[in-house]
Amino acid sequence: MFKTFKTAALSALIGLGALAAVPAVAQADGIYLNFGHSGPRFGTYDGDRHQTREWRRERDWRRGCSPERALDKAERMGLRRARIVDMSRHTIKVAGRKYSDRVVVVFGRERGCPVVYR
Structure with missing residues (x-):
């Protein structure tokens, strides 16, 4: 029984460590972790495209x-x-x-x- 708790705690610690390291490597705007019907999913969100559009709109306003x-x-x-x-x-x-x-x-x-x- 103690062995399963030990294994679960170790795997959770490794998983949280991996989640903490991903933003530094990918330099993403956001991270998402999804548990749905089709299984767990993990990914990053990069919002640069939206910032570029807002910047263009702001630049046009200045003209x-x-x-x-x-x-x-x-x-x-x-x-x-x-x-x-x-x-x-x-x-x-x-x-x-x-x-x-x-x-x-x-x-x-x-x-x-x-x-x-x-």
């Missing part, structure tokens, strides 16, 4: 104001049914409704979509 960002900002300002009416090199004109009145907002094409005219 300037896009039409999609202007529409998002207009909707956050309270315009309903916002749509782009006119675009030029320097401005984006968005029209919509606010309190049942027609409202036109002009955004600059600079970083942060500054409001030029309301």
Whole structure:
């Protein structure tokens, strides 16, 4: 009886040691251990792909104001049914409704979509 407890404790110690060594070797973002119907599974999760997409989105934001960002900002300002009416090199004109009145907002094409005219 003591021999089986000793064997189980030794194998658990070896398994935990192996789990502790894997992140240092693989340099992964996360580790998962799954016990399911198809048997135990072990693996690593590397989240670099998602970080790259977020970085690209952040980099695009720093470039300037896009039409999609202007529409998002207009909707956050309270315009309903916002749509782009006119675009030029320097401005984006968005029209919509606010309190049942027609409202036109002009955004600059600079970083942060500054409001030029309301």
